[in-house]
Amino acid sequence: MRLKLGRPDVNAYADRFDVPPAAEGFGVTFLGTASLLFDDGDTAVMTDGFFSRPPLLRVAIGKLAPDDARINAALTRLGLRHDDGGRRLAAVIPVHTHFDHVLDSAIVALRTGAALTGGPSAAWVGRGAGLADDRIQVVTPREPVAQGPFALTFVESAHCPPDRFPGAVTAPVVPPARAAAYRCGEAWSVFVAHTSGRTALVQGSAGYLPGALDGCRADVVYLGVGQLGAQDEDYIRTYWAQTVRAVGARRVVLIHWDDFFRPLDRPLRALPYAGDDLDRTMRVLVRLAEHDRIALHLPTAWRREDPWAGLG
16 A cells, blocks of 8 residues: 555545434444444443543553543443443453453443453453453353343454554553553454344454354444555455355445544544555445445444344
């Protein structure tokens, strides 16, 4: 990818921010990066729960710690503060353990009464943040985990190249800590199923293991596209085939495209061209979606949406 100044203009894709809004009952709320809240009005599960979004300079040369004010504001806005009588959050699910996914996961679990649910690396991050072992749920790949009306299935995956902090987390990460302490750990494709019949795949990173999702099914895919625009077109096409086509999806909602160094109380914008190229990603994915007759969308932050609406 040639170095370009500036960043893509997300307003160029205004017509793609059209996931149907949720009526009463079941909804999915996009919270930036790969953070998603799935809730049926009574019980909810959340991927990542990354709200602190520290600035780039601090990530590059400083140490990171959860931002209590930003976390509390987000949980209050979502109605998930258990001390305020909010909805029950059953699980917080880090899709892997880089800081832009897991930095706040354990704190969100502490504040809401949820279980931190993920791999061994996520468990070590949770312990470092003060979460007791009885609040940590280490999963077994491909074995569904029941959380009320939700069933969560974790399938081993891979991080999109390059993985700047590869390897597992093998000891508690006690914040404040360098970004490099948050190694990738286990990267997951997470299947979320609800007793209503709704099924979704959350692919938090734009990586894949060939054939890993063969035989799996999901009507909706929340497809991570961070760094995808830095890959060649063959990679992008293969990624689509190994995720969206593999599970037979009928609708795709793109996530992990936003600048996660910018606070969530400001309008979302794309990552700069120096780190990714959303324009390039969109050109390729729009063609693939049109060829496969799959609806392709961008989510609107903080809005409860129903990606299953109209799928029949």
